[in-house]
Amino acid sequence: MSQAVLEPDAAASRGMDLLRFATAGSVDDGKSTLIGRLLYDTKTIFEDQLEAVESASASRGDEYTNLALLTDGLRAEREQGITIDVAYRYFATPRRKFIIADTPGHIQYTRNMVTGASTADLALILVDARKGLVEQSRRHAFLTSLLRVPHLVLCVNKMDLVDWDQQVFERIADEFTSFAAKLDAPDLTIIPISALNGDNIASRSENSPWYEGPSLLHHLEHVHIASDRNLVDVRFPVQYVIRPQSTTVTDYRGYAGQVASGILKPGDDVMVLPSGLTSTIASIETADGPVGEAFPPMSVTVRLNDEIDISRGDMICRPNNAPAVAQDIEAMVCWMDESAPLRVGGKYAIKHTTRTARTVVRGLQYRLDVNTLHRDDSAGELKLNEIGRVKLRTTVPLLADEYRRNRTTGGFILIDESTNRTVAAGMIIEAR
Incomplete structure (x- = not known):
């Protein structure tokens, strides 16, 4: 592969802010074209990739460079049943680095959408200006x-095919805004675009003089995500206990993991769960040496001033601000297993932060229709891609928060112990 690459210098991009965003849309809404356009406009593709796309476009008889071909290879693999469920793409601008989770739009791929969006800072939903909002638009929202x-x-795509009609855009924007008002959507931006021609993607387009908002890339570069992180509730799940085997180092004991939320500093009072023992932080270290504070999503090693029996799965928090130590969990779960449904009485392994336990389904309160938001109280099981509210009982306590308060300590997965497959993703509503 040619080494001439059209992208920012990698070394210069180190330490830049990172935005993760998931894309969603119905078939033929132009998602592949949009992603290809973002990669092209940010000069994040190899020259020979661009040449190959130009050549393929010409051989297909296209009168333009079909940027959708940059990602359609992954889509073909996905449709053939190969293991790529969510395709990830990477690009950068001088202001920010980006990871795109390209999720399939079909209703049978709800689990893939959940996977791609679970770690996203932003979701980008495409609609075709000619079709307006469809059922899948509401489901994705x-x-x-x-x-x-x-x-x-919300990107209203293919505006060129409706002659950049302002009324078409405003009708779709008003309809989506009224639907989003029923949801918990704190920050909504609606942009008219043409992914094929690049209008309002990297820069404002002259074809929409009536639109006064930012281009898509400008919005992605400037959307404020620092305040999205929970910096109040200190949560540090211990992933690994470090005790060097060296005979010259006999008293070192560090606790390695990733900061889930809050800010840790040397000298802070902390409590360790589930024991409830307290201590103070002696130091915080990274691969590059000691630091004065740690915040999400930093991976660090914490040393304490007291010798406490701590193991993987324990959690360091504040003495007066602790998660629930709970074995009874109520949660929304998205069922991901095609071979067997979730039923009351089913037993699974549960993976929550760095802690693994076993759990049994004590109850299925309702199944949720993600298209109508209707609750089916008579449901007896959850099949592939269905979402419902369940009651779980775990064999050992989980150190958990509500998902709405902390996405890291409020999320979990269920695993079929016989196959080791992930069968569900869950979001904790209540832990007690």
Whole structure:
């Protein structure tokens, strides 16, 4: 592969802010073209990739460079049943680095949308200006709300095919805004675009003089995500206990993990769960040396001033601000297993932060229709891609928060112990 690459210098981009965003849309809404356009306009593709796309476009008889071909290879693999469920793409601008989770739009891929959006800072939903809002547009918006994605962007695509009619755009924007008002969508931006021609993607287009908002890339570069992180509730799940085997170092004991929320500093009073023992932080270290504070999503090693029996799965928090130590969990779950449904009495392994336990389904309160938001109280099981509210009982306590308060300590997965497959993703509503 040619090494001439059209992208920012990697070394210069280190330390830049990172935005994760998930894309969603119905078939033929132009999602592949939009992603290809973002990669092209930010000069994040190899020259020989661009040449190959130009050549393929010409051989297909296209009168333009079909940027959708940059991602359609992954889509073809996905449709053939190969293991790529969510395709991830990376690009950068001088202001920010980006990770795109390209999620399929079909209703049978709800689990893939949940996977891609679960770690996203922003969700980007595409609609075709000619078709307006469809059932899947509302479903995608609901899923992003359920997953507590802080920022939502609706791109009204193919505006060139409706002659950049302002009334068409405003009708779709008003309809979506009224629907989003029923959801928990704290930040909504609506942008008219033409992914094919690049209008309002990297820069404002002259074809929409009536639109006074930002281009898509400008919005992605400037959307404020620092305040989305929970910096109040200190949560540090211990992933690994470090005790060097060296004979020269006999008293070192560090606790390694990733900061889930809050800010840790040397000298802070902390409590360790589930024991409830307290101590103070002696130091915080990274691969590059000691630091004066740690915040999400930093991976650090914390040393305490007291010798406390701590193991993987324990959690360091504040003495007066602790998660629930709970074995009874109520949660919304998205069922991901095609071989067997979730039923009351089912037993699974549960993975929550760094802690693994076993759990049994004590009850299924209702199944949720993600298209109508209707609750089916008579449901006896959850099948593939269905979402419902369940009651779980775990064998050991989980150190959990509500998902709406903390996406890291409020989320979990269920695993089929016989196959080791992930069968569900869950969001904790109540832990006690």
